[in-house]
Amino acid sequence: xxxxxxxxxxxxxxxxxxxxxxxxxxxxxxxxxxxxxxxxxxxxxxxxxxxxxxxxxxxxxxxxxxxxxxxxxxxxxxxxxxxxxxxxxxxxxxxxxxxxxxxxxxxxxxxxxxxxxxxxxxxxxxxxxxxxxxxxxxxxxxxxxxxxxxxxxxxxxxxxxxxxxxxxxxxxxxxxxxxxxxxxxxxxxxxxxxxxxxxxxxxxxxxxxxxxxxxxxxxxxxxxxxxxxxxxxxxxxxxxxxxxxxxxxxxxxxxxxxxxxxxxxxxxxxxxxxxx
Amino acid sequence: xxxxxxxxxxxxxxxxxxxxxxxxxxxxxxxxxxxxxxxxxxxxxxxxxxxxxxxxxxxxxxxxxxxxxxxxxxxxxxxxxxxxxxxxxxxxxxxxxxxxxxxxxxxxxxxxxxxxxxxxxxxxxxxxxxxxxxxxxxxxxxxxxxxxxxxxxxxxxxxxxxxxxxxxxxxxxxxxxxxxxxxxx
Numbered sequence: 001x002x003x004x005x006x007x008x009x010x011x012x013x014x015x016x017x018x019x020x021x022x023x024x025x026x027x028x029x030x031x032x033x034x035x036x037x038x039x040x041x042x043x044x045x046x047x048x049x050x051x052x053x054x055x056x057x058x059x060x061x062x063x064x065x066x067x068x069x070x071x072x073x074x075x076x077x078x079x080x081x082x083x084x085x086x087x088x089x090x091x092x093x094x095x096x097x098x099x100x101x102x103x104x105x106x107x108x109x110x111x112x113x114x115x116x117x118x119x120x121x122x123x124x125x126x127x128x129x130x131x132x133x134x135x136x137x138x139x140x141x142x143x144x145x146x147x148x149x150x151x152x153x154x155x156x157x158x159x160x161x162x163x164x165x166x167x168x169x170x171x172x173x174x175x176x177x178x179x180x181x182x183x184x185x186x187x188x189x190x191x192x193x194x195x196x197x198x199x200x201x202x203x204x205x206x207x208x209x210x211x212x213x214x215x216x217x218x219x220x221x222x223x224x225x226x227x228x229x230x231x232x233x234x235x236x237x238x239x240x241x242x243x244x245x246x247x248x249x250x251x252x253x254x255x256x257x258x259x260x261x262x263x264x265x266x267x268x269x270x271x272x273x274x275x276x
Numbered sequence: 277x278x279x280x281x282x283x284x285x286x287x288x289x290x291x292x293x294x295x296x297x298x299x300x301x302x303x304x305x306x307x308x309x310x311x312x313x314x315x316x317x318x319x320x321x322x323x324x325x326x327x328x329x330x331x332x333x334x335x336x337x338x339x340x341x342x343x344x345x346x347x348x349x350x351x352x353x354x355x356x357x358x359x360x361x362x363x364x365x366x367x368x369x370x371x372x373x374x375x376x377x378x379x380x381x382x383x384x385x386x387x388x389x390x391x392x393x394x395x396x397x398x399x400x401x402x403x404x405x406x407x408x409x410x411x412x413x414x415x416x417x418x419x420x421x422x423x424x425x426x427x428x429x430x431x432x433x434x435x436x437x438x439x440x441x442x443x444x445x446x447x448x449x450x451x452x453x454x455x456x457x458x459x460x461x
Contacts, residue, residue, distance in 0.1 A: 219339065
């Protein structure tokens with residue numbers, strides 16, 4: 001448990017500093033978890049107080065990029081919720097590619113590659129990896145570097161492996177990574193064709209004409225305003241009939257976009273954009 | 277006078293929770309927040325099992341659900357459950373704390389920050405120290421702290437760790453916890 005605690009005023013001072021210095025506006029992130037991410041970062045960096053953090057953020061863009069990487073929580077596991085991945089593999093992805101040449105799929109969350117690699121492996125196993133155009137959002141340059149290198153936490157391999165076996169993958173999870181010097185590297189050949197999109201919390205840089213958006217466990221870190229705005233950005237990016245996939249505990253009922261989608265699968269939180 | 281009850285438990289707490297929920301009247305005036313260690317890959321079943329004998333509805337909330345009185349909210353598998361200002365549930369997939377997700381500490385700390393002296397925090401049987409720090413925060417911010425009597429716990433690591441860190445207000449048997457909750461009007 002982190003014993004370093006900051007107050008709401010400190011949190012607001014950090015928000016203001018990064019808005020002023022870099023134009024990144026995090027004021028619509030959910031307060032509790034955002035405050036906690038700052039506390040974790042300060043503790044992990046061994047900083048004494050919040051003013052030191054603010055000073056370093058203002059002085060160095062590189063430090064800010066590290067901060068960005070740290071404050072957007074990782075999904076921490078591949079193939080989280082195996083039943084969803086089974087559903088994608090067996091139903092949604094094959095349907096997506098029927099009658100459309102190279103449909104666009106957008107991995108819109110700020111994770112550190114877990115969703116993207118899970119998707120790429122799933123597509124590869126049904127021979128559709130080259131039949132789609134993949135777009136992936138990232139927030140920090142360091143995250144992008146990590147994703148491109150396939151770098152993954154060696155301690156997570158066991159969890160990833162367990163999830164993979166629950167979805168009854170075609171191969172063995174070990175086919176997709178190598179370990180060297182205590183680091184695990186996912187096979188980055190899998191993501192060679194991916195278009196990476198640098199994204200700010202304003203959600204105004206996504207691709208258009210998309211047939212499926214993966215946006216799982218992201219709006220849980222947003223307040224109501226940013227949740228509504230981000231889901232609206234997904235809505236605008238999707239073609240009619242396109243799929244929106246949220247985390248299993250994120251409900252469109254708690255957004256202002258509920259009437260714009262139909263429910264395809266409630267337990268896996270798969271939605272479809274209504275055709276007007 | 278109180279606004280919420282939060283209960284943390286791990287190994288050996290299932291039967292205690294079941295008895296507590298069973299004893300609550302449908303008119304129970306507060307929300308009951310349940311942060312319990314559970315198997316991450318078993319998504320369903322737990323909330324149903326707790327519902328069978330419960331006097332109040334037991335829900336597994338989605339993110340941003342409004343917290344209402346007379347309902348129990350069970351932290352979903354593989355998520356942390358926070359209490360957010362505005363009396364809402366907030367969920368998180370960030371890394372486990374004390375090897376746990378949900379972490380009892382995180383639920384208790386965030387609930388304490390929102391409800392302050394209007395919170396009742398209860399720690400039950402459990403095999404790890406998760407929850408001890410959270411209960412301390414409840415106490416520090418003016419809330420009422422209760423632990424299940426370690427003599428009665430199937431596994432007493434969690435309650436003993438809590439008592440070591442905090443001068444708790446009450447050490448109660450399950451029956452006494454029930455009597456206390458039933459007295460809340």
